[in-house]
Amino acid sequence: MSCGVLAITEQVDGVFRKVTYEALSEGRRIADGLGCALSVAVLGSGIKSNAETLGKYGAEKIFVADDPELKEYMTDTYTNVIAGIAAKEKPRMIILGASFRGKELAARLAARLDAPIAMDCIAVRLEGGKVIATRPVYGGKILADVELEGEPQIVAIRPNFMAIAESQKAGTVEDAAIDKGKIDLKFIEKKLETGKVELTEADVIVSGGRGMGGADFSIVEKLAEVLGGAVGASRSAVDEGWRPHSDQVGQTGKVVSPNLYIACGISGAIQHLAGMSSSKVIVAVNKDPEAPIFAKADFGIVGNLFDVVPLITEEIKKAKGL
Amino acid sequence: MELIVLLKQVPSTESFVGISEDGKSVKVGDAKMVVNPYDELAVEEALKLKEANGGSVTIISVGSDKAVEAIRTGLAMGADKGILINDPAANNCDGLQTARILAAVIKSMPYDLIIAGQRAVDDDNYVVGSAVAEFLNIPSIAMVTKETIADGKITCEKTVEGGTVTVESTLPALITTQRGLNEPRYASLPGIMKAKKKPLETKKLQDIGLDAAGMGSQKTKVISFKLPPERKGGKIISGETDADKVKALVKALQEEAKVI
Known part of the structure; x- marks a missing residue:
């Protein structure tokens, strides 16, 4: 059985996304448990100097694939290059973030390497030398413990879930062989909203539901703003056309786990609860004291959200000295 | 344009699901079984492409006898033909095994585009679509919110954290769906009547030339389920x-x- 854990980084315009450090930290923890080394693959363009910093998060070796054609994530080139590194290094485990691109890359890589895969994991543990990953299924209504047989074991971790831990290691940089293979995909453009906090990565989410009564989410947006959080929505609010699909929290939308989730005018349909129950602290504001959301909320306020939510915003501003 | 839709039947998201006492299986009980919501988007997109370009839409599913209902729903929406792989040997497949079965079916068919849901809302695995593309050695684009086809190429807008990325691919290709791609139509009553007469083949693994070795071993195993x-x-x-x-x-x- 081979040893070694290989982490895969994720960068946008040369800057590592937070999930990179989460994957490295978790990879370090597992590598220590297995008595293995941790290496990391960095793909991008002009990325080398940033790559050198990753020793801080526990990487012994840093394989850098620096190439103008790797500037943007493309599933085909990235799969080809990483499969090449994996073929050479023969890691026991490959760990990466289950971001949008991470999920796609992990799936394609698993098929390429004929490798077992645990997608969107919230915990990884070792039992008698075996790796057991826990992953939510049915939108979080159930958790599955998954055992991976064969190598490399691909573990994609849910963003915003694993702790980041620094652990200085050698961080020796090596140029990786870059075999981009057959290229079928072409990058055209990207449109990123600057400053927008992504729901799946947000520490705080303020969501609105049917109780919002219309597309005016300004009171929810203001509360999210003072908390530095993101705005979410229930399926009914999205189905009504009040919010974009990308805001939807729930089993058919995004499954989220922020530190603080504030549900405004959301009754708590089971498919919504499945998507947010793993939040650390849940606050519900609803005028119906019988709303199912209160059974899941740590703190509830029964009242008219149009009165209560602006008051919360003001009170938090005061508390934060804003 | 020959279009293939990969479809799975799942318990509706409104339903309660539990686990067996020994924690070895999920209890779906009498939950309403429906077409996976992301696969509904796939059927709708295929129908739109057929309406614009001609051709046909074939739905392929791996499942039990009950999955026939889900395929019929797709046929009632307007798809032309269904294929169900129903074999006890395929009961406990992991994502890669399911993908190998689907790829084996597709290999013998003409196709320009395969459309799959980004994930099924039961196992939330996100693996099968991309893996099918890999086994067919064709490009794939996941989480597509918009697509246009011109000059033998498909251009897709896909979801990324904080925005969208536009990617172009050669055809044939596989794409997976993201909410926002379209609003799936409902099956009309005449559609439901017509669907009853549309071809729906049920096949075993040997019918598609796949044996246990071809399906590969199960490498990802659920050892237990628990409630959060x-x-x-x-x-x-x-x-x-x-x-x-x-x-x-x-x-x-x-x-x-x-x-x-």
């Missing part, structure tokens, strides 16, 4: 006025929960 920690309903904050309640809430969030 039950959230205890917390307290409803009382107070004379809304302002009192809010003050108490913010204090609790700061001092008790320490999240602000």
Whole structure:
């Protein structure tokens, strides 16, 4: 059985996304448990100097694939290059973030390497030398413990879930062989909203539901703003056309786990609860004291959200000295 | 244009699901079984492409006898033909095994585009679509919110954290769906009547030339299921006025929960 854990980084315009450090930290923890080394693959363009910093998060070796054609994530080139590194290094485990691109890359890589895969994991543990990953299924209504047989074991971790831990290691940089293979995909453009906090990565989410009564989410947006959080929505609010699909929290939308989730005018349909129950602290504001959301909320306020939510915003501003 | 849709039948998201006493299986009970919502988007997109370009839409599914209903729903929406792989040997497949079965079916068919859901809302695996593309050695684009086909190429807008990326691919290709791609149509009554007469073949693994070796071993195994920690309903904050309640809430969030 081979040893070694290989982490895969994720960068946008040369800057590592937070999930990179989460994957490295978790990879370090597992590598220590297995008595293995941790290496990391960095793909991008002009990325080398940033790559050198990753020793801080526990990487012994840093394989850098620096190439103008790797500037943007493309599933085909990235799969080809990483499969090449994996073929050479023969890691026991490959760990990466289950971001949008991470999920796609992990799936394609698993098929390429004929490798077992645990997608969107919230915990990884070792039992008698075996790796057991826990992953939510049915939108979080159930958790599955998954055992991976064969190598490399691909573990994609849910963003915003694993702790980041620094652990200085050698961080020796090596140029990786870059075999981009057959290229079928072409990058055209990207449109990123600057400053927008992504729901799946947000520490705080303020969501609105049917109780919002219309597309005016300004009171929810203001509360999210003072908390530095993101705005979410229930399926009914999205189905009504009040919010974009990308805001939807729930089993058919995004499954989220922020530190603080504030549900405004959301009754708590089971498919919504499945998507947010793993939040650390849940606050519900609803005028119906019988709303199912209160059974899941740590703190509830029964009242008219149009009165209560602006008051919360003001009170938090005061508390934060804003 | 020859279009293939990969479809799975799943318990509706409104339903309660539980686990067996020994934690070895999921209990779906009498949950309503429906077409995976992301696969509905796939059927709709295929139908739109057929309407614009001609051709046919074939739905392929791996499942039990009951999955026939889900395929019929797709046929009632307007798809032309269904293929169900129903074989006891395929009961406990992991994502790669399911993908190998689907790829084996597709290999013998002409196709320009395969459309799959980004994930099924039961196992939330996100693996099968991309893996089918890999086994067919064709490009794939996941999480597509918009696509246009011209000059033998498909251009897709796909979801990424904080925005969208536009990617172009050669055809044939496989794409997976993201909410926002379209609004799936309902099956009309005449559509439902017509669907009953549309071809729906049920096949075993040997019919598609796949044996146990071809399907590969099950490498990803669920060893147990558990329920997430039950959230205890917390307290409803009382107070004379809304302002009192809010003050108490913010204090609790700061001092008790320490999240602000």
